[in-house]
Amino acid sequence: MSFSWAKPYEPKSAMMKWLDERLPLPRVVYGAVGGGYPVPRNLNMWWNFGVLAGIFLTIQIVTGIVLAMWYYATADGAFGSVEHLMRDVNAGWLIRYAHMNGASFFFIVTYIHIFRGLYYGSYKAPRELVWMLGLVIYLLMMATAFMGYVLPWGQMSYWGAQVITGFFSAFPLVGEPIRQWLLGGYAPDQAALTRFFSLHYLLPFIIAAVVILHIWALHIPGSGNPTGVDVKDEKDTLPFHPFYTAKDGWFAAAVLTAYAIVTYFAPNYLGHPDNYIQANPLATPAHIVPEWYFWPFYAILKSFTVDFILEAKLWGVLAMFGSILLLFFLPWLDKSPVRSGSYRPLFRVFFVLLILDVIILGWAGGFSPTPVRVAVGQLATAYYFLHFLVILPLVSSFETPLPLPKSITDSVLHGEAAEAAPAGQKPRRGAVATA
């Protein structure tokens, strides 16, 4: 697909030949994730997380379909149906806990995947559309996760739905009617629950479709790499299969081990105890907090406490949506021709600050709002916007990047003049590389 030396598909059996002539599906698979997709040979472990996100999407769809077989989308029955599954259905607890913690792990690997892209400049030309499709997937994930959290109809489900749909009422005039239209009532109730269930079942399949576009767009220029230098010839690449299937494979097994440890031994650690209390519209929890993966955005929302031209609540809502939407402009905000952060000394400093900033925002958003926490969250919010919209463009204009390696192969050689054998072949006897 991407490089001239990509091996074309050759059917190995008569049956595959027959199929390939009529429906070239094996050809597509071979070119996408088989031996026909050349990948830079120098990818490090941070490139494993895209495949992992795909694995967790699959886990969520499979466990979710089974959950839906036992779930009643009724305000009276939802909570009880989940408990019935947990207690009386064979391995029901496993399916439920796997789905609950699968969502958390889906976000963990996606966040690492996004920060990989931020550090190595994966959003830059010619991969802008890969980045933007990825952000669309992320937005769809957030909507899906929010609606899924409402379904068990616990206290945090209900009050989370109340708060999040309340965002819309921040907009003047049209806000309240929009909120009522979305909820199908004045407050979350049967109408909201049924439509959330319907959409929660639909959106993962839309995510899967956008994932296909994301991978399609990626395979036009091919994968990036830690040096950010373009692939120049065949020596710079290895076929996806068996090299990267093997690398992704063992890494996936290791991450699934971590996932199993949490699912089996601490399944409620990432959740909130209040969601084991059935929803009660008359009793507001002491602190309403979303799931951990929304904490940084929740902190941004809560940071705007003073009316200034617009109402504080509207500022908060605009800032929260803006904090994600601004990422769509990243390819044009960062003008540096150097992709990889490893060759950008100044950028690297600010990248570390950004990671700290997002962690601080998460801390500020996830716990009860003490005056100190609110103040720290406000400073972190200010830095978040300045980082992407002011600092990054300036850094990309003023920074002097380090010299780039001549090629990917060159970067792998660490100074040796030549290598004894091209990648994937045994070294010839007597071929001596000199330092």
Next chain:
Amino acid sequence: MLRFILGATGTLFAVVVLISFFSGVSAYFTNPPEELASEVFHREHKELRLASDGPFGKFDNAQLQRGFQVYSEVCSGCHSLNYVSFRDLKGLGYRDAEIKAIAANWKTPTPTINPDTGEPSTRKGLPSDRIPAPYANETAARAANNNALPPDLSLMTKAREGGAAYVYSLLTGYQNQPAELLKRFPDTKTPPNLHYNPYFANLNLAMPPPLKGGDVTFADGTPNTLENEARDVAAFLVWTAEPRLAARHAAGLSVVIFLLFASVLAYLAYRNIWAEAKRQVRVTGALDPENQAKARRAKSKSGITG
């Protein structure tokens, strides 16, 4: 142009949030927030160790049976256990005949409908029934409890921060309101009908102390102190919240061992596949196999061993 507009927008958001920051900071110093009694006198839950703790935890059936006895003789007067059926008690080690007897002799009969008249009626409990609630509905429960609603206990240890340790602390934590509290916060005297307990979030709860020690007589001779009763009923509520906990731990152990094994094998396969794709540079100088062979030959010729 785009970068200028976006930069201005970012600065605007940063300025607005900094206005919030400075007004918050100045408000904090000009008008410091007052401390609340519930912030100062609320206590973290006590330590509680149970057999079900940790990744290898299993239930202690004798303790669960004692806890069930405390529930059925004391707690069940007000609190329901809506998600637990009599048949589930098999998990505590009761035999079928014992469960039948427990269900049939339960103090609240199971609600049913008279098949002849269609009117609401009651019958003796069966093992397949859920444990009947003490009150017919929320209104009845509130009417009997000064308008307070005793919560269902099935999920209590999962629904509170601290879990079983919180339940244990609450049951053993009733005390008189400290004099120091009334000195610092004179308006916060515990109202009549409420009871002071520093482990409860707002310090005053409607439930009177349910256990005082000596409330039940354990058949196995365990001393019926307040601490023992509270610990056993907390352990029982861990079981009601998650009867499959022991099965989860056992399954988890084999799954994790399997996955670790699979990870190691997959890692070795990865190393094997990549062995020839990694940078291939032949060693030179003294470590070159040819030079090493030469050195070995020279050594053996001159009679040096080793």
